[in-house]
Amino acid sequence: MREQFTYDALPGRVVFGAGAARTAIADEVARLDATRVLLIAMEQEEPLARKLTEPFAERIAATFTAVRPHVPTGVAEDARDLATAAGADLLLSIGGGSTTGTAKAVALTTGLPIVAVPTTYAGSEVTPVWGMTKGARKTTGVDQRVLPHCVVYDPDLTLTLPVDLSMASGLNAMAHCVEAFWAPRRNPISTLVAEEGIRALGRGLPAVLDEPAGVGGRADLLYGAYLAGSAFAVAGSGLHHKICHALGGAFDLPHAQTHAIVLPHVLAFNAPAAPDATRRIAQALGRADAVAGLAELTRQLGIPSGLRELGMHESQVDEVTDLVAPGVPADNPRRVDRPALRALIHAAWAGPPPHGSDATSTHQGQT
CATH class of the missing domain: 1.20.1090.10 (Dehydroquinate synthase-like - alpha domain)
Structure with missing residues (x-):
């Protein structure tokens, strides 16, 4: 007899395939009716992010590149302030786990939806788990507001990962x-x-x-x-x-x-x-x-x-x-x-x- 268990199926949309980022990101932004997107990417990945967002560049209201590992609270606050100043209605993260984590830190307090485009194999883009570091202590939590609405997986984006x-x-x-x-x-x-x-x-x-x-x-x-x-x-x-x-x-x-x-x-x-x-x-x-x-x-x-x-x-x-x-x-x-x-x-x-x-x-x- 099968043992009793509880399984919470999490909401979220996944688009997977080589070359998907070149076409699917614009479709997902449009599907969410977003017109003022806060683009989040590490400084070294900003050129890639710019290239991928060219088809809807007019919808990019601001770009945040001060991403840091383990999401220091100061970085989270700066990203939130930029989202507010830009009147953002969507967070688009293009990068690894730290980039996704920064978007989650913004969503945690603003409730803004996230479209995540991972360039590493972190996996955090499909979890409702957030983490931030203050001083030498990292705090984590679970909140459905930080779970991305859509994740676009494109193996082509990982080809240059060392x-x-x-x-x-x-x-x-x-x-x-x-x-x-x-x-x-x-x-x-x-x-x-x-x-x-x-x-x-x-x-x-x-x-x-x-x-x-x-x-x-x-x-x-x-x-x-x-x-x-x-x-x-x-x-x-x-x-x-x-x-x-x-x-x-x-x-x-x-x-x-x-x-x-x-x-x-x-x-x-x-x-x-x-x-x-x-x-x-x-x-x-x-x-x-x-x-x-x-x-x-x-x-x-x-x-x-x-x-x-x-x-x-x-x-x-x-x-x-x-x-x-x-x-x-x-x-x-x-x-x-x-x-x-x-x-x-x-x-x-x-x-x-x-x-x-x-x-x-x-x-x-x-x-």
């Missing part, structure tokens, strides 16, 4: 999928979506590594990122994201690389207590062992072996442990006491990733 960033960004999406197996609001539907996301990402990552300009591999990554974000949006965040958000907020570590490094360690920690999830993750990866398979994939893709390579100091491990400990999910597959949490974070700092499902030696103290 390979190293593509690998880290794809593994960031993989983290959404893996976490969805034991996140607080998990259900059979979100798990199926996550499993297919892992399968697509597992195909796409090596393909892009071998042929960065190949549209097929890029399409698999973008499709996987969409599925990853969709699963994460419904299932919610767990231990992995609590750790990564603390690391990003406290030390401004690069978002995608941080997720890519931490993921194998959290999987190794939880795997012994989540055998069914671990089996399905392994099958989706096409590997005999989920932990060993993911660890080998990260090495194959050239991911830094530990957080120390991103500039984090060993002396900061305790600080991160203190930040994460109060927010550890009560229903994590394994109980997480402070010694276990510190051991996990220290292992991610030191590297390399664990070698198999029995790789618990680096996580002493877990119970």
Whole structure:
């Protein structure tokens, strides 16, 4: 008999396909009857954004390019002020997760609709999750107002994304999928979506590594990122994201690389207590062992072996442990006491990733 579950299907429109951005963005802006669009793009992606919006340039009321990682509150306030001054009736974000996050910060207080055009594999464009950083602390929340009304996925826009960033960004999406197996609001539907996301990402990552300009591999990554974000949006965040958000907020570590490094360690920690999830993750990866398979994939893709390579100091491990400990999910597959949490974070700092499902030696103290 099927167990009871609750599944909240989120509203939103997706347009997917190579070359879609050249035609679909204008159609989506028109469909929403927008006449005063606030264009949001990082400074280095502004030329691309300008080119894509040429067919409806007269509708661009203002452009915001002061996008920063982790969306500092000052940046959010500046973007909101510009939206008000321009009389914006639509937010158009063209870029990666930080660009989407900036649009969400504006929508959170204004209620303006968002059309998102991702150029990386963040997946945040299909979630109602927002995040902002004040000082050294990152705050996240869930609000339906920040969920984009439409997302235009175009693999062509990711062809020039550097390979190293593509690998880290794809593994960031993989983290959404893996976490969805034991996140607080998990259900059979979100798990199926996550499993297919892992399968697509597992195909796409090596393909892009071998042929960065190949549209097929890029399409698999973008499709996987969409599925990853969709699963994460419904299932919610767990231990992995609590750790990564603390690391990003406290030390401004690069978002995608941080997720890519931490993921194998959290999987190794939880795997012994989540055998069914671990089996399905392994099958989706096409590997005999989920932990060993993911660890080998990260090495194959050239991911830094530990957080120390991103500039984090060993002396900061305790600080991160203190930040994460109060927010550890009560229903994590394994109980997480402070010694276990510190051991996990220290292992991610030191590297390399664990070698198999029995790789618990680096996580002493877990119970």
